[in-house]
Structure formats: structure tokens, C-alpha cells
Amino acid sequence: MALDTGDRSGEFRADPEWKDVVPSITDAATLGDGLRTAREQSGRSLAELSAVTRVPARYLTALEQNDFSTLPNRVFSIGYVRAYADALGLDEQLAVERFKRETPDPSVPLQAPVGVAFEDVRRYSPRLIAAGLALVVAVVGWNVFQRVSLMRAPQPSDIAAVPESWTLGEVPGQSLRLSAPQPAPPDQTIPALYVTPGLEAELTGIDPTSPEGLAAAASSASPVQRAFNPRGAIYGASASASQVVIQARKAASLVVRMADGRVLFARQLAAGDAWRAPIGLSAVVDASSDFADFDVYLNGEHGGTLTAEQTPLSQLNARAQTLARQTAAEAATRNQAAQAEAQARAATVQSAMVVAPAG
Numbered sequence: 001m002a003l004d005t006g007d008r009s010g011e012f013r014a015d016p017e018w019k020d021v022v023p024s025i026t027d028a029a030t031l032g033d034g035l036r037t038a039r040e041q042s043g044r045s046l047a048e049l050s051a052v053t054r055v056p057a058r059y060l061t062a063l064e065q066n067d068f069s070t071l072p073n074r075v076f077s078i079g080y081v082r083a084y085a086d087a088l089g090l091d092e093q094l095a096v097e098r099f100k101r102e103t104p105d106p107s108v109p110l111q112a113p114v115g116v117a118f119e120d121v122r123r124y125s126p127r128l129i130a131a132g133l134a135l136v137v138a139v140v141g142w143n144v145f146q147r148v149s150l151m152r153a154p155q156p157s158d159i160a161a162v163p164e165s166w167t168l169g170e171v172p173g174q175s176l177r178l179s180a181p182q183p184a185p186p187d188q189t190i191p192a193l194y195v196t197p198g199l200e201a202e203l204t205g206i207d208p209t210s211p212e213g214l215a216a217a218a219s220s221a222s223p224v225q226r227a228f229n230p231r232g233a234i235y236g237a238s239a240s241a242s243q244v245v246i247q248a249r250k251a252a253s254l255v256v257r258m259a260d261g262r263v264l265f266a267r268q269l270a271a272g273d274a275w276r277a278p279i280g281l282s283a284v285v286d287a288s289s290d291f292a293d294f295d296v297y298l299n300g301e302h303g304g305t306l307t308a309e310q311t312p313l314s315q316l317n318a319r320a321q322t323l324a325r326q327t328a329a330e331a332a333t334r335n336q337a338a339q340a341e342a343q344a345r346a347a348t349v350q351s352a353m354v355v356a357p358a359g
Contacts, residue, residue, distance in 0.1 A: 030066050030102065031099055039064070049088075055288075068102075235275045244276070246295070246306070250271045252293045254266070254286075257284050285306065287311075293305075
């Protein structure tokens with residue numbers, strides 16, 4: 001016979017030395033106290049939990065100390081609470097609900113409760129039921145009347161005799177004949193593109209018929225880096241008012257703060273989303289999740305990734321302006337050299353034309 005041990009969990013919990021493995025978040029005085037108690041009982045440090053949750057340690061410390069003023073906007077804060085509670089083995093939904101109770105959203109005004117009095121429902125319910133039944137009976141009766149009125153008795157066919165073509169498969173005395181095939185129409189031709197002689201050499205300073213000139217131009221041109229490819233939503237300034245673009249390689253959060261601490265931009269970017277930085281803006285780019293997941297494009301060309309969690313925007317704008325000046329200087333130098341070569345070539349041709357009649 002099987003031994004009935006019974007449910008003795010209540011006896012163990014009644015013992016004064018009983019302790020739950022993971023305490024409930026609702027037993028603590030505040031949300032921060034509950035998170036700190038759970039972390040201390042787990043024996044893990046803030047650095048370990050920061051690596052697991054991918055949340056900066058300063059934000060975890062702020063949650064434990066109930067210092068919610070240093071956290072980013074409300075959407076990110078709720079995500080941090082949910083990730084921290086999950087890492088500690090707590091109930092994520094209870095932690096989020098308690099965070100919302102302890103830090104109410106000031107942007108949502110309180111509204112008076114609305115509803116329908118129960119007495120009104122009881123007073124008007126018989127009339128509503130009767131009206132509904134009457135409507136159903138009317139709809140059903142109308143459909144039945146329509147069907148009955150459209151019913152007709154079967155009538156004999158008006159065709160007196162079956163045509164001969166229906167039985168024989170073709171009309172007697174008629175046959176189809178095919179004429180000789182017609183020749184195919186002539187192929188259409190597209191005329192060759194006309195290029196004004198000497199126009200390309202005058203505009204670019206490079207003679208397209210000279211292999212040496214084309215090789216020199218190709219060797220002197222600077223290599224073009226990978227260009228910016230918009231693969232998602234683009235936020236921030238317009239393309240004409242920005243030289244720096246930050247694009248997310250994968251889903252990550254990006255926060256841009258002004259010099260006075262105000263948040264200019266904060267969003268959880270999806271893979272391919274980008275933010276255009278205004279020119280001359282003094283701000284700090286905070287990529288606390290993983291700064292290596294953001295590509296930086298300067299003047300439309302790839303300039304590497306973010307190298308730190310917090311990057312001054314003025315530094316990126318300065319790099320973009322320096323590269324723009326270098327590119328402009330190189331282009332001006334190439335144009336001057338090409339123009340000088342074209343002028344020398346033209347002088348040589350002119351001197352040869354002058355010498356030819358004299359000879």
C-alpha cells in the first residue's frame with residue numbers, strides 16, 4: 001500500500017526560520033527594497049546583473065534606491081524594471097505594476113469614473129429586449145416574404161427544335177481556311193547616343209579617348225567608403241541640414257541629451273532605423289545598450305561605429321566637417337591639374353596647327 005505523506009508545505013512555512021528562495025516583490029516596503037533584497041539573496045553583484053540584462057549599472061542602482069529621476073523616459077524605465085525582475089526570478093508583471101503605482105505618469109490626467117447605473121439597466125432592459133425581438137421577427141418575416149414572392153412554377157422551354165449545328169458540331173456548308181503566313185515586322189533599331197566632341201574633356205578636364213588620362217584620374221581619385229543605405233525609419237533633421245547619421249544595426253535604444261540635460265531624442269530603434277543629427281548642435285549621444293550596434297555615417301559615407309556609451313555630438317560634426325573640407329580640397333586640386341593638362345594639350349595642338357601652314 002502506498003504511503004500517504006500528505007501536504008506538509010504549510011507546516012514548513014509556519015516554522016519561524018522558513019525563508020522563500022525568491023521573495024515576492026509585494027512583500028517589500030518599496031519596489032527598490034524588493035529588488036535589492038532579491039539581489040542580495042541571489043548573491044550576484046550589480047555588474048553581473050548589468051551584463052545579463054544589458055541595462056547600465058547606474059540605472060539598476062537608481063531602481064534599488066528608488067531614485068527614478070535619473071532614469072530615462074518612462075518606456076525605457078518600464079523595460080529596465082521588467083528585465084531586472086526577470087533576471088532576479090521575480091514576477092515581471094507585478095514589478096511593472098508596482099513601478100507604475102509608485103511613479104504615476106504626470107502626463108496622463110485623472111478622469112472621473114464613467115458607466116451606466118445598474119438601476120437604469122434594470123428599468124430599460126425589458127423594452128430593449130422587446131425591441132430586439134421585434135427587429136429579429138421583422139427581418140425574418142421580410143426574408144420569408146421575399147423568397148415566397150420570387151418563387152415561380154417551372155415552365156417548358158421556348159425552343160421548338162434543336163439546331164442542326166448543335167448535333168453535328170459545325171455549320172453545314174461552312175469551313176475555315178487559313179491564309180499564307182505574313183512576314184515578321186522588321187526589328188526596331190535605337191540610334192547611337194550622340195556626344196558632342198570635346199564637351200566631356202572641357203567639363204571634366206579628362207580626355208575620354210586618352211587611356212593615360214583615364215588611368216591617372218582613376219589613380220588620383222580617393223576611395224569611396226560604404227554609402228548610407230536607408231533601411232528603416234529616419235528621424236531627426238532633414239538630409240540637407242545634417243552631416244552625421246547614426247543607424248542601428250539591430251534593435252537598440254538611443255538617447256540624445258542636450259547640454260542642459262533635456263532629452264532631445266529617445267527611442268527604441270529597430271534594425272535599419274536611423275537618426276540624423278542637426279549641424280552645430282551641442283548634445284551627447286547615449287547608446288547605453290551597446291554602442292557597437294550603431295554605425296556612423298559622415299557626409300553619406302561610413303565612418304565606423306560609436307566607440308563609447310556616451311559620445312559628444314560636436315565631435316562627430318567636427319569629423320564630418322573636416323572630411324568635407326578634405327574632399328573639397330582634393331576635388332579642387334584634381335580639377336586644377338586636369339584644367340592645366342587640358343590647356344597644355346590645347347596649346348600643343350594650336351602650335352602644331354600654326355607650324356603646319358608655315359611648313
